[in-house]
Amino acid sequence: xxxxxxxxxxxxxxxxxxxxxxxxxxxxxxxxxxxxxxxxxxxxxxxxxxxxxxxxxxxxxxxxxxxxxxxxxxxxxxxxxxxxxxxxxxxxxxxxxxxxxxxxxxxxxxxxxxx
Amino acid sequence: xxxxxxxxxxxxxxxxxxxxxxxxxxxxxxxxxxxxxxxxxxxxxxxxxxxxxxxxxxxxxxxxxxxxxxxxxxxxxxxxxxxxxxxxxxxxxxxxxxxxxxxxxxxxxxxxx
Numbered sequence: 081x082x083x084x085x086x087x088x089x090x091x092x093x094x095x096x097x098x099x100x101x102x103x104x105x106x107x108x109x110x111x112x113x114x115x116x117x118x119x120x121x122x123x124x125x126x127x128x129x130x131x132x133x134x135x136x137x138x139x140x141x142x143x144x145x146x147x148x149x150x151x152x153x154x155x156x157x158x159x160x161x162x163x164x165x166x167x168x169x170x171x172x173x174x175x176x177x178x179x180x181x182x183x184x185x186x187x188x189x190x191x192x193x194x195x
Numbered sequence: 196x197x198x199x200x201x202x203x204x205x206x207x208x209x210x211x212x213x214x215x216x217x218x219x220x221x222x223x224x225x226x227x228x229x230x231x232x233x234x235x236x237x238x239x240x241x242x243x244x245x246x247x248x249x250x251x252x253x254x255x256x257x258x259x260x261x262x263x264x265x266x267x268x269x270x271x272x273x274x275x276x277x278x279x280x281x282x283x284x285x286x287x288x289x290x291x292x293x294x295x296x297x298x299x300x301x302x303x304x305x306x307x308x
């Protein structure tokens with residue numbers, strides 16, 4: 081089945097540690113996105129990528145980094161500079177670049193907590 | 196700046212009734228609006244997209260309206276069922292050139308049997 085796979089489902093981060101969240105898609109989509117969701121809050125955009133080897137900062141990029149070396153993969157690293165990382169992280173993709181009425185396909189999310 | 200408002204209070208209704216959820220926005224004139232469903236601990240799932248030149252869109256028991264004068268979209272679920280219980284999010288393309296979908300905080304719908 082085609083879709084987006086996020087792993088792990090649950091992740092714990094120690095003080096000062098960098099952690100990487102995985103996101104893989106087999107939909108052959110060009111664009112991929114990372115959102116953060118806090119309880120009772122809307123989704124906030126962290127980073128997005130419209131094409132391989134290119135990505136742009138979203139509204140809350142500080143303390144995060146990404147790479148897009150392959151079309152299928154868009155991993156997110158939560159660095160030690162992110163002081164409040166506890167949240168539900170959602171990866172999404174769309175067939176074409178944003179602005180073309182494209183719907184987003186989401187993964188099942190990663191819950192990150194601080195030890 | 197662009198703002199999307201959805202009722203933060205949960206909507207409780209009886210099975211079989213019509214649920215109506217509201218999405219209001221300010222400081223923007225979007226070309227389209229989307230609605231998603233999110234279950235606890237899961238990612239959102241796309242439901243419907245309505246364009247600025249469309250007044251109404253239907254899909255099975257779902258109906259969406261888009262009033263660009265009022266800057267409001269209404270999302271209706273007719274003959275609601277307990278399985279419709281979830282959080283419903285509206286999304287608009289961001290202003291400023293990126294057009295990346297920007298989400299409201301969502302409204303929780305609880306359908307009682």
